[in-house]
Amino acid sequence: MVAALLVVGCGGGKSNQEPAKQVTEMQRTLDSCIAANPNYNNNDITRATLADSVTSAFQLFRGKQLKQIENIPCEYEMALVYGVDPWQYIDTTIIGKYVVKFSYSELLKREGRLADNYKVSFQVFAILEKEAVMQLVEGSKYYLTGTFRDFANNTKETGFRLPSGQCSYDYPSVKVFDGETIINLGTIVLDNITFKPV
Numbered sequence: 189m190v191a192a193l194l195v196v197g198c199g200g201g202k203s204n205q206e207p208a209k210q211v212t213e214m215q216r217t218l219d220s221c222i223a224a225n226p227n228y229n230n231n232d233i234t235r236a237t238l239a240d241s242v243t244s245a246f247q248l249f250r251g252k253q254l255k256q257i258e259n260i261p262c263e264y265e266m267a268l269v270y271g272v273d274p275w276q277y278i279d280t281t282i283i284g285k286y287v288v289k290f291s292y293s294e295l296l297k298r299e300g301r302l303a304d305n306y307k308v309s310f311q312v313f314a315i316l317e318k319e320a321v322m323q324l325v326e327g328s329k330y331y332l333t334g335t336f337r338d339f340a341n342n343t344k345e346t347g348f349r350l351p352s353g354q355c356s357y358d359y360p361s362v363k364v365f366d367g368e369t370i371i372n373l374g375t376i377v378l379d380n381i382t383f384k385p386v
Contacts, residue, residue, distance in 0.1 A: 214256040215302045217245050218371060222306075228362065229369060235362040242360040242371065243339065250346065254336035254378065260302070261329035261386045262290035262312060267321045268351045279349070286321045287351060288314055290332060290383075295370065310373035313340060313348060313356065314381035329386040334378030348377045 211219075221241040222228060228238035246256070267286040294307040302308050312332060324330070338346035342355035349355055358375035 212256075212259060212302055214260060214308065217256050218242065218303065218306070218308070221245050229364065235364070238371075239360045239362045242362075242373065246336070246360075246373070246376075247338065249336045250338055252336060253333065254376070257292075257310075257312070257376065258331060258333055260292050260331070262292045262332055263329050264324045264326060264383075265289045265291055265311075266326075267316070267324070269318075270315075270351045282315055285315050285317055288316050288321060288324065288381075290314075290330065295365075306369040306371050308371050308373065310376055311358075312376045312378055312381075314378045316381065324383070330383040331386060332378065332381060332383050334381035337377040337379050339373075340375035340377055346377070348375075 221238060225234065225238045225241055228234050246254075249256075267288045269286050270282045270284065272283055290312040291310070293309040294301045295309055297307070314332075314334060337348070339360070340348045340356035340358045342357055347355055356375055360374050361372050363370045363372070
């Protein structure tokens with residue numbers, strides 16, 4: 189009888205513990221890259237090697253839904269229209285559409301981060317019709333889904349042109365700031381994007 193009460197008493201104490209932090213797809217991907225590069229924080233060369241590993245890991249998802257960002261609240265920042273300008277090389281199928289920019293940053297966060305041993309930041313570019321852009325609220329956060337085209341680059345295959353006609357080029361990088369590791373994923377380009385308010 190006493191043993192039964194002790195067991196019940198011990199089991200009841202577990203309800204006061206904090207629930208375990210859920211591991212996200214983003215954290216799982218980044219942690220696997222770090223595990224493959226255990227000395228990543230030795231110097232600039234090892235950090236660049238980790239950044240290359242992150243780039244390669246994400247590029248496995250080109251043409252597929254990018255689950256790594258789906259449950260991360262991204263802030264809508266701005267939109268620019270693709271206009272008609274004979275001096276610029278623009279795909280005529282996107283004239284009148286908008287490039288939209290979302291961002292996520294843990295640079296100023298102490299809590300609510302994806303991981304304890306590094307901070308993450310990135311931005312997302314996508315092309316939307318005017319009607320869809322009109323639903324977005326500046327400064328509001330959204331959960332995004334979409335097909336990963338690539339990181340912003342200037343290649344013929346997956347390159348991304350801004351309304352100015354210029355190509356954006358922004359791949360992952362790894363830095364140390366104030367003693368903390370920052371994994372900047374650069375600019376992620378999504379096709380077939382959908383968004384849902386947080």
